[in-house]
Amino acid sequence: MSNLAIIPARGGSKRILRKNIKDFLGKPIIAYSIEAALKSDLFDEVMVSTDDKEIAEIAIKYGAKVPFLRSGKNADDYATTVDVLIEVIERYKAQGRTFENIACLYPSAPFTTPDKLKEAYTILLLKKLDAVFPVMPFSFPIQRALKLDDGKLGYFYPEYENSRSQDLEKSYHDAGQFYFINTSSLLKNKSILSNNTGAILITELEAQDIDNETDWKIAEIKYELLQSTK
Numbered sequence: 001m002s003n004l005a006i007i008p009a010r011g012g013s014k015r016i017l018r019k020n021i022k023d024f025l026g027k028p029i030i031a032y033s034i035e036a037a038l039k040s041d042l043f044d045e046v047m048v049s050t051d052d053k054e055i056a057e058i059a060i061k062y063g064a065k066v067p068f069l070r071s072g073k074n075a076d077d078y079a080t081t082v083d084v085l086i087e088v089i090e091r092y093k094a095q096g097r098t099f100e101n102i103a104c105l106y107p108s109a110p111f112t113t114p115d116k117l118k119e120a121y122t123i124l125l126l127k128k129l130d131a132v133f134p135v136m137p138f139s140f141p142i143q144r145a146l147k148l149d150d151g152k153l154g155y156f157y158p159e160y161e162n163s164r165s166q167d168l169e170k171s172y173h174d175a176g177q178f179y180f181i182n183t184s185s186l187l188k189n190k191s192i193l194s195n196n197t198g199a200i201l202i203t204e205l206e207a208q209d210i211d212n213e214t215d216w217k218i219a220e221i222k223y224e225l226l227q228s229t230k
Contacts, residue, residue: 002044003121004092004099005037007064008084009107010075011052015211020050021058025220030055031062032110033178038063040114042121044099048107049088051075058063067095069071081179084191089183102181104192108210109177110223113203119200120180130185130196134175134209141168171201175207 009030013019021028031049037046048059049070056066068091074083078184085104092098101124121134143160146153156160160168179192186192205226208219 001101003042004088004102005043005046005105005124006088006102007033007046007048007059007105007107008070008081009048009050009052009055009059010070010079011050011055012075012077014077016213016216019210021055022216024110024216025223028062029044029057030059030107031108033105033107033112034059034062035063036112036114036117039106040117042117042197043103047088049084067091074184082186082192085181085186086190089187099183102183102186103178104181105178106176109207109221111175111207111226112177116200116202117178117180122178122198123198124182127198129182129198130189130194131179131181131192132198132200133179133192134177134202134207135172135199136175136202138173139204140166142171143168143175151223172201175202176209177207 007030007067009020016022020030026033037043042160045065046063047067048056050056050066051070051072052058058070059066070084071087073079074087081104085102089102103117112178116134120134122227126133143157143163145156181192185194205222208215208222210216210219
């Protein structure tokens with residue numbers, strides 16, 4: 001069975017300058033995703049999809065392949081992850097190479113591990129799913145979410161105002177680390193989430209959304225804490 005790891009890493013990050021190659025505890029953050037994919041031994045090839053030559057050079061240094069640069073239309077702020085994945089699949093197909101499954105690993109996801117990738121891949125195959133990816137529970141019930149309207153607080157869902165938290169349905173969100181996907185399903189559905197998608201559950205300590213410098217510092221603290229407990 002052939003598997004391809006795709007790490008999408010464009011050069012035009014806005015909120016954190018040069019985010020995908022910024023130093024994270026001693027090495028470029030993208031290196032963690034590359035190393036996790038390589039150490040999992042799941043992939044025939046680990047590649048980085050980028051429009052940026054410096055990112056390409058760093059990716060190659062850490063063991064990834066960069067067989068081609070990303071097209072301009074998929075390097076702007078509006079290109080979706082699915083757009084990028086399909087472009088990579090089509091470029092490989094033009095070279096006579098196809099892969100039964102792909103894993104999309106985000107470049108700023110240092111909490112991705114070989115074991116998580118293996119767990120997701122096992123579930124993908126055993127349950128014959130379209131995709132599997134890590135999710136984590138919201139720390140507060142979304143049914144009790146508040147909104148500000150002209151400076152005044154109100155409930156999004158007033159019907160749950162008096163509901164006990166333990167009685168509300170558990171809700172989850174994408175951990176933003178990776179997706180393991182059946183290639184045929186992706187090309188058919190043009191979406192990662194289908195009615196045949198599974199998940200692996202992770203804790204809040206095992207992930208951190210990194211959108212600003214504060215997030216970055218929190219991620220480093222979490223990462224070092226996880227390493228110290230191993």
